[in-house]
Amino acid sequence: MTRLGRTSVWPGICLAAGLLLVCLVLSLVLGPASLSLSQLWHFVTTGPVSGDLENAIFWQIRMPRVLLACLVGAELAVAGVILQDLFLNPLTDPYVTGVSSGAALGATIGIVLHWSGLPWTTMLALVGGLATLGIVWMAARRRGRIDIFVLLLAGVTISYLASAMVTVLMIQCNQDMRAIVYWLMGSFSGRGWGEVQVALVAVPFMILPLFFTREMDIMLQGEKRALELGVEVERTKRLLLVTAGVLTAIAVSVCGIIGFVGLVVPHIVRLVVGPSHRSLLPVSLLGGAALLGIADLLSRTVIAPNEIPVGVVTTFVGAPLFVYLLRRGRKS
Amino acid sequence: MSTTRARRLTAALLLLAAIVLGATALSACGSGGTSDTSASPSARPISVTDGSGQTVTLTQPAARIVSLAPANTEIAFAVGAGDKVVAGTSYDDYPAAAKSLPKVGDFSTPSVEKIASFNPDLVLAAGGVQAGLRSKLEKLGMKVYVVDPTTYAGVMTDIANVGKLAGTSAQAQKVVDSMQQALTDVRAKAGSAARKSTFVEIYSKPLMTAGTGTFISDMVDIAGGTNLGDSAGKGFPNFSSEVLLKDDPAVYIADSGSMSKPGELSSRPGFSALTAVKDGHVYVIDDNIIARPGPRLAQGLQQLARMIHPEAYATQ
Numbered sequence: 001m002t003r004l005g006r007t008s009v010w011p012g013i014c015l016a017a018g019l020l021l022v023c024l025v026l027s028l029v030l031g032p033a034s035l036s037l038s039q040l041w042h043f044v045t046t047g048p049v050s051g052d053l054e055n056a057i058f059w060q061i062r063m064p065r066v067l068l069a070c071l072v073g074a075e076l077a078v079a080g081v082i083l084q085d086l087f088l089n090p091l092t093d094p095y096v097t098g099v100s101s102g103a104a105l106g107a108t109i110g111i112v113l114h115w116s117g118l119p120w121t122t123m124l125a126l127v128g129g130l131a132t133l134g135i136v137w138m139a140a141r142r143r144g145r146i147d148i149f150v151l152l153l154a155g156v157t158i159s160y161l162a163s164a165m166v167t168v169l170m171i172q173c174n175q176d177m178r179a180i181v182y183w184l185m186g187s188f189s190g191r192g193w194g195e196v197q198v199a200l201v202a203v204p205f206m207i208l209p210l211f212f213t214r215e216m217d218i219m220l221q222g223e224k225r226a227l228e229l230g231v232e233v234e235r236t237k238r239l240l241l242v243t244a245g246v247l248t249a250i251a252v253s254v255c256g257i258i259g260f261v262g263l264v265v266p267h268i269v270r271l272v273v274g275p276s277h278r279s280l281l282p283v284s285l286l287g288g289a290a291l292l293g294i295a296d297l298l299s300r301t302v303i304a305p306n307e308i309p310v311g312v313v314t315t316f317v318g319a320p321l322f323v324y325l326l327r328r329g330r331k332s
Numbered sequence: 333m334s335t336t337r338a339r340r341l342t343a344a345l346l347l348l349a350a351i352v353l354g355a356t357a358l359s360a361c362g363s364g365g366t367s368d369t370s371a372s373p374s375a376r377p378i379s380v381t382d383g384s385g386q387t388v389t390l391t392q393p394a395a396r397i398v399s400l401a402p403a404n405t406e407i408a409f410a411v412g413a414g415d416k417v418v419a420g421t422s423y424d425d426y427p428a429a430a431k432s433l434p435k436v437g438d439f440s441t442p443s444v445e446k447i448a449s450f451n452p453d454l455v456l457a458a459g460g461v462q463a464g465l466r467s468k469l470e471k472l473g474m475k476v477y478v479v480d481p482t483t484y485a486g487v488m489t490d491i492a493n494v495g496k497l498a499g500t501s502a503q504a505q506k507v508v509d510s511m512q513q514a515l516t517d518v519r520a521k522a523g524s525a526a527r528k529s530t531f532v533e534i535y536s537k538p539l540m541t542a543g544t545g546t547f548i549s550d551m552v553d554i555a556g557g558t559n560l561g562d563s564a565g566k567g568f569p570n571f572s573s574e575v576l577l578k579d580d581p582a583v584y585i586a587d588s589g590s591m592s593k594p595g596e597l598s599s600r601p602g603f604s605a606l607t608a609v610k611d612g613h614v615y616v617i618d619d620n621i622i623a624r625p626g627p628r629l630a631q632g633l634q635q636l637a638r639m640i641h642p643e644a645y646a647t648q
Contacts, residue, residue, distance in 0.1 A: 032574050032575040032578055033574060033575075033577075050605070051610075053606075055605075056604075057574055057577045057578060057602060060602030061573055061577065061601050061602045062574060111537075116593070174438065178535055178540075179535070179536075182538050187538060189538050189539065189570070189572070189573070190538065190539060190600065191601070192600070192601030193601070300574065304572055304574075304575060305563060305564045305569075305571050305576075306564055306565065307572055
């Protein structure tokens with residue numbers, strides 16, 4: 001089952017890429033001010049024009065938002081695949097390492113400080129997430145190797161600690177409570193090109209694990225077996241952990257904590273293309289992007305001019321799909 | 333040894349439980365008793381109906397008022413019942429005397445126990461987050477008037493009612509008259525002018541506005557604007573920035589509680605293309621005079637009219 005033929009990788013990738021393309025076009029066309037396909041072509045070819053409202057809606061609001069949703073979806077899905085493998089636990093999502101809670105604490109500090117000039121909320125969230133990764137890392141390092149279980153426990157503990165501090169800040173700075181709560185729920189509302197730039201930093205980290213698919217396949221059989229088979233377990237583990245941590249930190253810092261994507265996309269993709277990382281990783285990347293893109297499209301159109309938090313939509317879209325695939329997978 | 337100890341412990345716990353139960357029963361009887369004795373009709377009972385349609389009846393003017401919202405405290409002080417307010421919430425800041433009042437908690441989570449400890453004969457509550465509070469307080473035998481107006485006129489009615497309940501109707505009427513005066517002035521200035529589409533920002537992250545059924549929407553209407561937020565539904569809904577750009581309001585008014593600064597608005601994605609931003613019709617209004625349903629709404633209404641129709645005030 002783990003040995004899929006070399007030719008069988010591309011159909012899955014092409015299918016996922018096609019899905020993502022359809023999702024991109026739909027997301028760019030549909031919205032409170034819907035466009036026709038020819039209008040879409042017109043806006044894409046003319047590029048941003050200042051002063052024109054329709055152009056501003058397309059280039060300043062919709063385009064960055066759609067790109068951001070897809071980037072974050074891809075980041076969370078890849079991080080989810082990596083961490084589920086490392087922890088050998090199907091319930092793992094990118095947030096178990098505590099990185100998201102650290103980012104939440106950073107973002108909360110950014111919100112209550114009300115500093116202007118720079119996007120402090122995003123920057124402090126990134127700092128908080130990466131700092132948490134560092135702390136968890138140090139806690140889990142013993143005699144030169146990383147103990148995955150200590151890492152998990154340290155992550156959960158730091159998660160609770162950071163959440164408690166967020167709660168204290170929420171109560172202390174009551175007037176910012178709403179902003180903090182909405183940040184924690186996760187949303188792409190009001191995000192622009194600045195956030196897209198931050199999310200783009202993660203692209204190399206999404207591509208990096210694609211070079212370690214063989215090691216990841218072998219490590220699924222446990223660290224000991226992997227060692228026997230000649231995998232440099234510690235080095236690979238470190239590299240993958242940092243990659244997943246950075247991906248999560250970047251994703252959370254630009255849009256808050258969006259649940260379900262990182263947990264469920266890898267499972268769905270495993271059910272469709274199997275557990276071999278040569279297809280699992282790229283298909284998860286594309287599928288995560290498509291799922292979050294569609295979820296954000298629904299979040300901003302279903303009850304416009306209001307918006308449904310995107311995390312709610314990911315759950316509504318993802319849960320039935322997941323249950324369906326689980327049942328189908330069991331039958332076959 | 334250990335069994336006798338355990339037995340003793342059980343006995344002590346049982347005793348403690350009995351004491352607590354007894355005390356609760358006694359206190360329940362006590363509160364029932366006092367309300368019975370005070371029923372002797374020394375004066376004509378005062379009866380008013382609040383915005384939710386519930387009638388509040390007092391046998392005599394309230395002498396011990398607990399306010400559960402900054403706006404309610406303002407109303408009580410404005411109608412001349414400030415000396416009767418025995419407790420407020422932690423956000424009460426106007427007038428200055430309200431700051432030193434004992435507090436029963438904050439606006440969203442006042443402590444029922446603390447409220448009861450002041451033994452009030454009238455509690456001025458708010459709607460929204462305090463919706464579930466009324467029945468709890470009434471079960472404890474307290475009289476609750478809910479100030480939850482949905483229009484400017486509704487605020488005037490609430491002020492008059494609080495005046496009646498506190499026995500200070502004459503002073504309350506003066507407050508209502510001056511609010512009526514502001515209303516008449518604004519209608520004369522802005523009522524006949526062409527309506528301008530207006531967006532009121534209540535909060536910036538996420539973008540929130542005032543929808544239908546809010547006194548803010550009503551005031552925008554009185555001040556000669558068309559409130560864009562009405563399209564998003566009731567209360568204080570989120571508003572998509574894409575729709576905002578599509579609808580392109582002529583006037584953009586940010587409530588100061590939204591934490592927005594006018595200069596910062598144009599740096600938000602796409603906002604620099606807004607007509608209101610290009611023409612400089614972006615304003616920040618003090619949320620104390622627009623978001624608090626109290627007497628200072630009169631100032632808020634006048635400021636709104638000046639922001640929406642500056643040309644009507646140009647001669648002054």
